[in-house]
Amino acid sequence: MNWGRVLLAPLLICVVALSANADETVSDFKKLFKKFKERSERIEAVLALTGIDEPDVVGALAPVITDDDPEVARAAMDILAALRDPASVQAVVGALVGAKKAPEQIAWLRVLTASGQEPGEEGREALFDLVKERDWQVRFRALQTLTAVGGEGVVVALIKARGDDELAVRCAAIDGLAALKAPETVDQALAALAVPDWQERASAVAALGKVREKRSVTPLIERMALEEGRLRADIGATLEGLTGRGFGARLELWKSWWGAVEARFELPTVEELAAAEEARARDSAQYAPIEEVSYHGVSTPSRRILFVLDVSGSMDNLVTDRERFKAEDYRSWSRMDVVRRELQRAVEGLADYVEFNVVAFASEVDPWRSKPVKANVLQKRAAIDWLDGLETIGGNEDQDLAAVGLTGSANLEAGKTNSHLAMMYALGVMDERGRRLKADEYALEVDTIFFLSDGDPSVGEFVDPDDILREVREANELRKIVIHTFALGHFRKTFMERLAAESGGTFVDLGK
Template structure:
């Protein structure tokens, strides 16, 4: 097991350095005795941008493996296969039982930028829900420059109207189209937001810092504390959630407290219960960011995380680079989006890198204040 971890670390090194013989070394590791090493090799080949002919069949086989982690890594690598092979394999993986693998297939299909991807994505819309449904609609928009929503019908109708030989616009052309359209209308997007970040459908976990520093004064006029301000803001965001979103809450200081072990559908009853839970909390202790994130990643149904903290890690694992490494590693096969929000004495670089490496965004609330 230890040797396998060493080989995994070596693969990460190959991704970073990209030495001349890296591809040959990675192809060899596709037959490694460790499943995690095999998956890591597939992921690395994609990161480097090359899957040799002798490895393509192996990648296709791995994408059908019974181990979801291996399927996920292989699905990511399918985007480097020749178009015909990639489309065939991704049309299967986009119907995988595991949402993270479907999500990876959507990302790969968008990356291919091929017209046949439109049909595959549009047909999946009829069966999909939550976060992945939104990601499919966004992928279709990024491929076509059209904004036809989350129902398959309009996209299939649009595709049927294209003439033979139609080619998708380039990514740059799509970006220009969308920016021009946005300038002519009121900015769209989700009505449900949390400090300016859109709250997507699907399972969402809100992590809120309750360490002793959250007792610091936020507003000198009404004498509210940081915790009172931010817990109230969370409550207001919860009130705007629709039934397409389920959620839970993690509170952390030196210890970790979980409101619900599974994400629950947002409705009047659950939102009121959550607001009551927040109201009676008393900030105390240190800042155990690492354990809070690990706990949130294990909540059933989680697809998106929002972490709000006012301080640097001071309890448990406190080395920021190690936290980023371990959380990113733990999240590799979950594909949970981790968004971070800064207040107080938080370090922007740390939380920005944490969010960026886990598919999320960072907001510095000190700038807004």
């Protein structure tokens, strides 16, 4: 008896059955998807295609990746990005080649970027063509996809894109060169140190930190002399990563040290830098710039700052870990009164060359000013007075009203924590009513955000922390804003930690 055939037969039957089931699932999806109206049902229907790695899935989901509901579209793109069968990948490439409108092109580019699969000759030709498209968002996504797949011609395309009219595309070109560790990165980044847009200069500084060469040190020190605010600190961090010295943003120390060692200096290895990290951190603290804004122990040399403050109902609760807060002029030990006074103190200490704004949020956002203003004596006094009148929404008094049946007056629904709207407003993605702004309005006037909250997100378009982090990540890839986060109260603080870590900021746990 041929035991190989005996053993193989059940396996072949299972494969055929699974294939038939997959075909039926895809067929059912095509027939039934339009009948689902609720977001949850529509997403569940899309997720039913998980694990079916066949070209038919591409055709089934093609209309869905540009769905009006971004969560449904994202679920479809996630399914497509997981396809690995060569025939399925080529179906994705074919869909990209056939896409004629910008939204479709952008969606398929995002799928290919997330997939990281080799698109083949036809796909590469399409990507190089899309880098020349009229819509800047298509050019931007095409560069990201080329960076993800790599290969011949990509570096040349990235260098050409350095001359693009759109800031986001020029930044993507530098970021791509640095991600690929291309030798051409340093020349391109050094040239970009003197461009007008600070986001592009920020990309250049970061790129010089990733592709480490000795010849970058002198131009970086020279640029530090011309920069103000956060970029000066960014340059200091890059110089520290290049040299192993911990002089931060102290220009005079860099100039003096480099003048003495330049001729004989050799870049330390990554391993040597890691070994010297403790000493470098100690030096950085010692040589911190004198002119800095400080808030809850986090300092920044930024001159364009946005403070975002949670005023949801739970901010009425008492601070129990009081050792951190030493002031004697709090109205009470409620979280609101404590953080209000600490923010007023930070505003009082702002130098007159700093531009700032304050945004309060609960279920909705409430900005103090429509845009940042100079921290002169008049504006600082106005901000302090505004903070004086700021009260929690849905706090203890409102809950008392609700307890006696006055739910309308209590307005507890307005006192929840809409972290998504707060961050989207702060990043210039939405207005205060949650309406999305134009995609090309990403060059903001602020470069640093201080974000304080005392609870998990509980209301808004997105509540799940992973969803909010994803939205912030996507918005901030264009804006390049540093976000420092501060968590006060008893809740899971992982969201706040990740938000800071993914945005180049510092997380501070203020206790309970």
